[in-house]
Amino acid sequence: MNTLTVPASGATAPSRSRRRGDLATDAVVVVAVVAVLVVGLSTDRFVSYANLKAILTSASLVGIAALGLTLIMVGGAAVSLAISQTVAASGMVFLSAQSLGLVPALVLAVVCGAVVTGLQGAVVGFAAANPVVLTIAASFAITGVATGLTGGTSVSPSGTGYDVLNATPGGVPLCVFVLLALTAVVEWVLRRTGFGRSLYLGGENRRAARAAGLPVGRTTTVAWLGAGSLFAVTAAFTAAFNTAANVNLGGTLTFDAIAAVLAGGTPISGGRGSAVRTLAGAVLIAAVSDILLLRGYSTGVQIMVKGVIVLLVVVLVHLRSKGRAS
Amino acid sequence: MTVASTSARTGHELVRVDGLVKSFGSTRAVRGASFGIEAGEIHALCGHNGAGKSTVVKMLSGQEDPDGGEISIGGEVVDLRSRQAAQRAGVALVDQELSVVPSLSVAENLMLGDARTGWLNRARRSRRRFRALLDSVGLTHVALDRPLSSLGIGERQLVEIARALGQDARLLILDEPTATLSDVESEYVYASVRKVAATGCAILFVSHRLGEVLALCDRVTVMRDGAVVATAAADGLTVDSLIEQMLGEAPSRLDRTRAGRSGDVVLSVTGLSVPGRVHDFSISLRAGQVYAVAGQLGSGASDVLRALAGLVPAATGVVEVDGRRVRTGRPTVASAAGIAFVSNDRKTEGLFLDKPIGWNLLATRLPTLTRLGVVSRARWSRSVAELLGVCAIEPHRARDAVGSLSGGNQQKVFVGRCLHRDDVRVLLLDDPTRGVDVGGRAAIHDLLRSAATDGLAVLFSSTELEELLDLADVVVTMHKGDVVRTHVGDTAGSVLLREITHGGHDPHDPRDPHDRGVGAPAKELLS
Structure with a gap:
């Protein structure tokens, strides 16, 4: 009775209006970038090598973690709320393994981040668990285990190899180079590998991907494994910088990383987004915070503006995808 | 009855x-x-x-x-x-x-969409009214506060009827x-x-x-x-x-002239059951042939296809592709065994609407386009071009979102992505021309026939006589989860319609003058 054939009209070629909608939102993006530049250029000391370095440095630690989160979000309507805790745990592993040397310590930290996050990914991917609920639970579990093992105290480095991460080749902190390199790697993986393409497909429509026989569970797990590794890289740099690690090492990183990914225009609904976008989002937030700092606004204002940026971008992305759908 | x-x-x-x-x-x-x-x-x-x-x-x-x-x-x-x-x-x-x-109680369900309940539900008066409504449909034994989930499907249907009556119908x-x-x-x-x-x-x-x-x-x-x-x-x-x-003067017989060469048995299904939906379904599909399961909503035809595609975890039975056992309940396993599935729900279980046409055509064959996990651009664009040709879609649209195509062309992309793949042996399609206009329908029928000619076994479900008679070499009719009969060769449309609307012979129905014998030996005819 439901097979009455009604030609699906209206679905054909709405391209003109779609383009008009895209143009409108593109215009908003251009205006926003120009506005940031104008305000920046008119701000004292904004255009200087030292300041540029400062912006990139503050973008880099959040940015590396946000690259990991990008993998998770592209893979579909998911977000990890356990980033700070994963970073704290991996940071502790990194410092306490320093006696083995820098590289083994780094490997151990990455394994820690990857396993902890990959396990959550497997549950999300194979058992379709709600990622928000699951990662909140995981964040408590991680903190609990870490507190238990350390007795609640800070972990001090058992060697000095970590200091290599604090190097500043050519006057630029090492983490900036690492951010740029990892952005390139993640972008390449997303665009050019079969894994990347199935991640986009599963992220856009999980049921369709399942029915098409795509390995949704495996792809999701691999994405989360990659994300955990990237969290651990951020952890190593943060721990090396602080020369100590306790359960609060991650600070507000969870929400900073989410903000960076969203500010880059990657929608929370999955199936879209890229590493380059996330890099742009991290730099945008860092630049605006920097401008506010230079102009003497309080920390409260800086944090508030961060929220406004995220909100504006999300609304913009939504309007744009709505224009596409209609 | x-x-x-x-x-x-x-x-x-x-x-x-x-x-x-x-x-x-x-x-x-x-x-x-x-x-x-x-x-x-x-x-x-x-x-x-x-x-x-x-x-x-x-x-x-x-x-x-x-x-x-x-x-x-x-x-x-x-x-x-x-x-x-x-x-x-x-x-x-x-x-x-x-x-x-x-998840709501019976009373709360009756309240949904009930104009007279108002913002503040005047509990007592409403309850008396709801009680009367339930009684009027024969649910005298059901308490108002019982959660609806504790009722059977039939009782839930009655609650829905009671609610409709509550609107002073x-x-x-x-x-x-x-x-x-x-x-x-x-x-x-x-x-x-x-x-x-x-x-x-x-x-x-x-x-x-x-x-x-x-x-x-x-x-x-x-x-x-x-x-x-x-x-x-x-x-x-x-x-x-x-x-x-x-x-009226409907098409009256399966058209035999087309019946192609049939090859070896590709898919063999024995005793496939889905609790409450399908009971003991068996069939053998040969390469080069088009098969249909015909049945109305609730007949189990659609469930058979979904179960074979691995999308029904509760399904039991023996499924073999080329003689090798395929575990049921896992879509990745079915797909790896060479079973491709086209759902009847193109939007939520079929295409990736925001993604380009090219991506959609290749979604099911990513492994064949990569070397060490890296996508080969040359192979990618060659495959897109080939499949666009198969689907007769203009090559320059490859990068457009598939959602911008008409319904018929979307369906062609959906079917097309299962074709020209070396690893596919069986093509399953659940109501493949639902919501597709006449032109698109003919194009999809052509695609399915050529798929069979290329050596696939094609199995589709449909409720439309014309499509069944037009396209299928073999029609299996289903009614309330059971196979009624398997038709090979000439069959009158009226016989098919009788079986899918009425089932086989019902000895308890004095109105049924025919004695056809229930469940003719499907397997003997086919294997």
């Missing part, structure tokens, strides 16, 4: 439908439908798919505006421009799909209320429908189950090609005379 007709007809015409006309684009869905329903009468609306029943129901329930004609209730012409307006005029609809909420429309119910559950529904009719309500009963139509209803209106063919008293009709009226 153990129901006996105890008519509550009053002879007083309560509802009158006069010359209703409705077109969608160039398709004339309804061209002049007229009939009347008396107070207390159970009136059946019958017709094959596409006859216009759904559209008439939609116009009566305020979901579609008629292009012409009028509807009068109680002698007054009514304007039903929305579902709310229809409700105010006294029209209540119980839809095919259940729209009750399992003068006309109650039941659109295939028993399609997904068991016999026992259906009996509940019949009993309550009779009770409701006895209160003087006019009832329009839409059903594909012709046996139940004849046993339950007072009169039957038959539609064909958008027009009313006849309205007649059910007493004077038989299942066969009803089918004759529904079909």
Whole structure:
């Protein structure tokens, strides 16, 4: 009775209006970038090598973690709320393994981040668990285990190899180079590998991907494994910088990383987004915070503006995808 | 069917439908439908798919505006421009799909959409009214506070009918209320429908189950090609005379001239069951042949395909592809074994609408396009070009979102992505031309035939006679989860229709003069 054939009209070629909608939102993006530049250029000391370095440095630690989160979000309507805790745990592993040397310590930290996050990914991917609920639970579990093992105290480095991460080749902190390199790697993986393409497909429509026989569970797990590794890289740099690690090492990183990914225009609904976008989002937030700092606004204002940026971008992305759908 | 007709007809015409006309684009869905329903009468609306029943129901329930004609209730012409307006005029609809909420209590479900409950629910008065409503459909044993989830499907359907009655209905429309119910559950529904009719309500009963139509209803209106063919008293009709009226001069036989060379057995299914949906389904598919499972909503035809595609975790039975056992319940396993599936729900379980056409065409064959996990651009674009050719879509559109295509072209992409793959042995399609226009339909039929010619075994489900007779070499009819019969060679359309609407021979039904023997040996014929 439901097979009455009604030609699906209206679905054909709405391209003109779609383009008009895209143009409108593109215009908003251009205006926003120009506005940031104008305000920046008119701000004292904004255009200087030292300041540029400062912006990139503050973008880099959040940015590396946000690259990991990008993998998770592209893979579909998911977000990890356990980033700070994963970073704290991996940071502790990194410092306490320093006696083995820098590289083994780094490997151990990455394994820690990857396993902890990959396990959550497997549950999300194979058992379709709600990622928000699951990662909140995981964040408590991680903190609990870490507190238990350390007795609640800070972990001090058992060697000095970590200091290599604090190097500043050519006057630029090492983490900036690492951010740029990892952005390139993640972008390449997303665009050019079969894994990347199935991640986009599963992220856009999980049921369709399942029915098409795509390995949704495996792809999701691999994405989360990659994300955990990237969290651990951020952890190593943060721990090396602080020369100590306790359960609060991650600070507000969870929400900073989410903000960076969203500010880059990657929608929370999955199936879209890229590493380059996330890099742009991290730099945008860092630049605006920097401008506010230079102009003497309080920390409260800086944090508030961060929220406004995220909100504006999300609304913009939504309007744009709505224009596409209609 | 153990129901006996105890008519509550009053002879007083309560509802009158006069010359209703409705077109969608160039398709004339309804061209002049007229009939009347008396107070207390159970009136059946019958017709094959596409006859216009759904559209008439939609116009009566305020979901579609008629292009012409009028509807009068109680002698007054009514304007039903929305579902709310229809409700105010006294029209209540119980839809095919259940729209009750399992997590709420029975009383809360009755409250949903009930205008009289208001913002502050005046609990006591409402409860008394709800109790009376439940009693009126025969749910005297069900407490108001029971969670709906503790009721069976049939009882839930009754709650939905009770809710519809709570809207002070003068006309109650039941659109295939028993399609997904068991016999026992259906009996509940019949009993309550009779009770409701006895209160003087006019009832329009839409059903594909012709046996139940004849046993339950007072009169039957038959539609064909958008027009009313006849309205007649059910007493004077038989299942066969009803089918004759529904079909008119329909295509009458499977066309054998086309039957291609058939190869080895590719897929063999033994004892496939899905609890409550499919009972002991067996079939063997040979390469180069097109097979169909024919059945209405709730017949299990669609469930058979979904189970074979690994999408039904509860499915049991032995499935073998090329003699190798395939574990059921895992889509990745089915896909790896060479089973490709085209869902009947293109939007949510088929295409990736925001993604480019090229991506959609290649989604199912990513591993063949990568070397060490890296996508080969050359192979990617070669494959896209090839498949666009297969689907006859302009090459320059490869990068457009697939959602920008027409429904027919989207469906071609959906089917096309399963073709020209070395690893696919069996192609399953659930209602492959649903919502596709005539042109797109012919193109998809061509794709399926050429797929069979290329050596695939093709199995599709359909409810449309024309499609079954046109496309399939072998048709398996299903009714209420059981295989009725397997047809190889010449078959009359009326026989197929009889089997999918009425099942096999029913020894308990005195109205059934035929003795066909239930469940003819499907396997012997095929393997």
